[in-house]
Amino acid sequence: MNSIEVFELTKKFGSFTAVDNVSFNVKEGEIFGFLGANGAGKSTTIRMLCGILEPTSGDAFVGGYSIVKSPDKVKLNIGYMSQKFSLYNDLTVEENIEFFGSIYGLFGKSLKQKKEWVLEVSYLRGKEKLLTSSLPTGIKQRLALGLAVIHKPKIVFLDEPTSGVDPIFRRNFWDLINELSSEGITVIVTTHYLEEAEYCNDIILIDSGKIIAQGNPKQLKTNYIHHPIFEIQCENATDIIECLEKQNFVDEVSLFGNNIHVITNSNLKEINQILELLSDKNVKSISKITPTLEDVFIHLLEKKNENQKN
Ligand SMILES: Nc1ncnc2c1ncn2[C@@H]1O[C@H](COP(=O)(O)OP(=O)(O)OP(=O)(O)O)[C@@H](O)[C@H]1O
Ligand SMILES: [Mg+2]
Incomplete structure (x- = not known):
């Protein structure tokens, strides 16, 4: 009721x-x-x-x-x-x-x-x-x-x-x-x-x-983000963010504390792609993660801002 x-x-x-x-x-x-x-x-x-x-x-x-x-x-x-x-x-x-x-x-x-x-x-x-x-x-x-x-x-x-x-x-x-x-x-x-x-x-x-x-919370995490999210633990976040933002296979990059979250836009071997790309940077680890609500909300708000710009 x-x-x-x-x-x-x-x-x-x-x-x-x-x-x-x-x-x-x-x-x-x-x-x-x-x-x-x-x-x-x-x-x-x-x-x-x-x-x-x-x-x-x-x-x-x-x-x-x-x-x-x-x-x-x-x-x-x-x-x-x-x-x-x-x-x-x-x-x-x-x-x-x-x-x-x-x-x-x-x-x-x-x-x-x-x-x-x-x-x-x-x-x-x-x-x-x-x-x-x-x-x-x-x-x-x-x-x-x-x-x-x-x-x-x-x-x-x-x-x-x-x-x-x-x-x-x-x-x-x-x-x-x-x-x-x-x-x-x-x-x-x-x-x-x-x-x-x-x-x-x-x-x-x-x-x-x-x-x-x-x-x-579960529906929000599964219904609004359709592509994999990766978490990168690293030392020089700004440098890495700059590099990732230029890539075609990257949809969104955001900073979460000291870590970086990356939403990709394809389902193809992204982890290797990212690793290769960042091979000369100081990356401690990279792993596929379940999105947090923060990921979902940032994603939705960014999408909305993009739509408003276009
Ligand atoms: N009495 C009012 N007269 C004019 N504008 C108002 C009035 N009350 C709220 N607003 C405007 O309406 C919008 C929504 O305000 P509201 O207080 O509902 O937001 P909120 O989501 O509660 O924000 P916060 O997280 O800061 O509390 C704001 O732009 C606010 O300036
Ligand atoms: Mg309020």
Whole structure:
């Protein structure tokens, strides 16, 4: 069953189209990743789906309610952790919990129970009186997520919840997301970290307001790159990239840390071809690899830029 159904959703700011005719479905209980570069239109889409921002055209059903006809019903039935604001920094941990609890109509015993749960998931038991501004980012984000689901919504939107969080805490934050999902909560999450996309059941990639790829991580890796990818470990990457870019059998070359990824455009003995070509360069190893999501996204974005140039 679908938790969210989006139909040709568009948002214009004046003559600028931030979200352009976007349609997709999100299944109940899944973790749905929303990826795209800065300014791609992720937050704008999420704000529309939360019933906060009115679409220019199109509609979406979130938990069965239309964001155009019943935005207030939508708001009551979801949790939302926004990108810019999620907690009052000048309140203590306890005051934030009480404030957000009261917004969602929690008082007395039910608030007390929820408060215990939020303190536990954010590792803040016994630290209720700390000022929120004094918390490390990772803890703050866990507190914010706890508060976004304090009223037990069936759907929660997390807009870049791990931005600025260190890798260990990021992993740890995803354990919490998985926990929510295993309880049947549908999670829609935006991120810039491609390794996080691997943890999602389904993903869409948007660019300039348009969907350019859609599927689960496995589908994305098999459906969008049709030629072999090679990883070259080497010392003088710039030199090698320059050399490869000139070759007819090479489609794309990109730098991944200290390594180079090469997408070829034929299926013929490329590995030997590359080895021969780079015989006088300092290549440590070369191997055929399964594409990462980063390979897929770079490939799609480069293809799109090329099409725009032509
Ligand atoms: N209220 C607004 N008025 C005018 N333009 C806006 C408004 N809100 C967003 N935009 C523009 O719409 C585009 C999409 O913005 P959006 O915030 O949705 O991107 P994003 O994918 O969330 O980016 P980021 O990764 O930086 O958060 C951007 O070019 C942005 O400048
Ligand atoms: Mg954003």
